[in-house]
Amino acid sequence: METISAIVGWINGIVWGPPMLVLILGVGLFLQVVLKFMPIRRLGTGFKMLWAGRQASGAGQISPFNALMTALSATIGTGNIAGVATAVFLGGPGALFWMWMTALVGMATKYAEAVLAVKYREQDELGNYVGGPMYYIRNGLSSKWHWMAPTFAGFGAIAAFGIGNTVQSNSVAHVMDTSFGLPPLVTGIIIMLLTGAVVLGGITRIASVAGKLVPFMAVFYVLAGLIVLLANFGSLGHAFGLVISNAFTATAAEGGFAGAAVWAAIRFGVARGVFSNEAGLGSSPIAHAAAATAGPVSQGLIAMLGTFIDTIIVCSISGLAIITTGVWTSGESGAALTTMAFDSALPGVGGYVVAIALSIFAFTTILGWSYYGEKCVEYFLGVKSLVPFRVLWCIAVPLGAAADLGFIWLLADTLNAMMAIPNLIALALLAPVVVKLTREYFASGGKSESSTPAE
Template sequence: MVLLPEPVRVAIDVASNAVWGPWTLALLLGTGVFLTVRLRFVQVVRFREALRAMRPAEGRGVGALSPFQAFMTALGASIGTGNIAGVATAIVSGGPGALFWIWVYGFFATAIKFTEAVLGIRYRVAEGGRLSAGPMHYLKDGLGAPRLAWVYALVAGVAALTTTPFTQPNSMAVVLQSQFAIAPWVSGAVIAVLTWLVVIGGVKSIGRAAERLAPLKVGLYLVGGLIVILAHVTRLPEVLALVVQEAFSMRAAGGGAAGVGMMVALRYGIARGIYANEAGYGTAAVAYGSARTEEPVRQGLQAVMEVFIVSCVTSTLSALVILVSGAWTSGLTSTAAVARGFETVIPTVGGWVVAFCAFLFGYTTLIGWAYYGEQFLSYALGPRVTKPYRWLYCGLIVMGAMGKVETIWAWGDLMNGLQVFPNLVGLVGLSGVAAATLRRPEVSTEPVRAAPPA
């Protein structure tokens, strides 16, 4: 990615824009709306129960992680630098209106992620002492589409291997360089070693790390962000009005057709929104499907809270910080723009807070996605790929830290967009299973199925 020639970079941008065209945006929103109606607005009707579901619990049954560890692994993986850098690039590139579409997709994304979590538990497979979960299993065993399952696993595995080790360390390196003048290759090397120390221990090591780090990073970022917003509170009504106004802007831009402002805001809002909350990727089925529980509804409600925290709390905080502070017009992007916003109120120290949070956000996402990619590629290529994958995953982190910001994020959009399509087919096709499970709050007591004979 570092040495890519200009024509290749342009091709990546073109392909990314093609994948995230109007049809993809309509498909994602349409699926979210369909599932919201099919599940009878579960994210609203059972919100209080979802809040209670976040309490730590050990659980019982087959599974590598406790229900709380599974929740924290999913939350840690989704609350990454996409909530800082991704949201910042959405606002800088798509304008303030992008935040409105992050909210819109976030609301309907809760139903998508609920369905992913429920199906992840219902169709997980125990084989040779290993537990495997993910969309490939509900595509194969639930939908009866083994070829589509294999395609999903391969695309998602390649996406995990070639996006997360690039996007997360890249954003971490950007803010570390801007705040402490640390060379990107140095940041990449340190991040790679720290990631390897956890990833090499497998899913239980990842779950323990996420359980400790996820609450810390969210709490610290919330405190710092609220200080900045409160310091600029007089600008808040103006900013919120601008967000809504720009979300539906029909002005022409650069001589283009009227309405282009709205489409740009919509494109970046949903693309970065899904990057932040991961609803639609299918990763929730891997994390929650690894929980030691027989309660798919409880895990689904935890998934609802995960999206709420990501889209309505951390992502909103990042956007408002750079909007009320004016940092979105500073010429900076990625984590550097958020750091500038913090520094308008907390000079020097504010940038350090963002740097530390970006490090924690990116680190927990790196270790969570390492497990996701391992599950996907093990399904597609066999379990022997696990150890080489772990080493390659960590090695690519150094390259990612040194890449060009715009190209890195365009590649991430492209690969993650490709894995969305087969997953949504499974969610819509099996929405009846999720709805039936929801109507039985006592939850399914079916044991985890053994893998069918070869």
């Protein structure tokens, strides 16, 4: 196991090196520029369309609103609670700044992903709409780039069991054991049964559950976090100062914090930011491709909200709670650090708030990623693989609950980058298509769209 961990660690150091960070931030910034910062300027429009998108408005299996909730079910998870804490523990307060930067440029990335997903989606043998990077690579790029489609789908199928399954069940098992004394295997079996009850019903059942659970839990967690920030209101200005200053200067050792260089703030801020909001990863467009939407740009405007909600709102709550309470220097890491922050402002209650939030966030992530994983496998094996995949997915849940968290985080982090590379290349190459569709949409007042799948 030590040898495998060493190999994965070596690969992680390569794929998360400077070229990867330049690729993630560079492609996002490039898309923001060519779109003239439309995703930021049209944020209000996106929220209006999200509200209207509660009802289906075109061809697809799920409403535009539920498509975003499905995507958010996969992104709002342990990354928002344990991931943010890990970023601050390893990179200092400045890591939160780089998470914000990843989110702001990631809004353009997420917008482009959804536009292309709907533009180039197909229908499978069951008549369901399928899309995502493997389809917009195959249908939108020349044949010399087609090798990237199976590359993405292959990494996605494997990564799903890490980032979307075992990491989540492991985090829940740990926090339930710590907070309630529930054995990890028992937690794993309970999650497995709940997961099976949902994922065996396919995307419509997943979207229905996500559409109800995600908004409720997001609001619950944000309100609890705001109470923590209000209790430490006097420290809020200092916290923002630390976030900005430590984004560009080294963080000195303090208390149980060992100190961190600027590179660590950037590296862990971007890595955990991508892990949390998945902008550029290529996962969320798989959900948006199933939306019953008026067209590509309509869904893109809704999709870009996912990054804003996940990182700018939810992750910021976790990060600022950790910094304002001062527990970031305690030497704790992961969910335990976030729990300490909430417990300091909500004694006897905060720990349970984090435990419940993390458990439900992780559960919905398992649901959302089950759909991503099965679509990657379906790309290779067709619809006959769907039921066997769903069964295997459920079996993996309790196995992950008892696994080594450190290695799982490392593996998930590595596979994140491996998935992102072909997707980001495709987004850069297909940027002219995104710009053209966007211009046509706004020039026509939103009347030039079609949600017809690719032939």
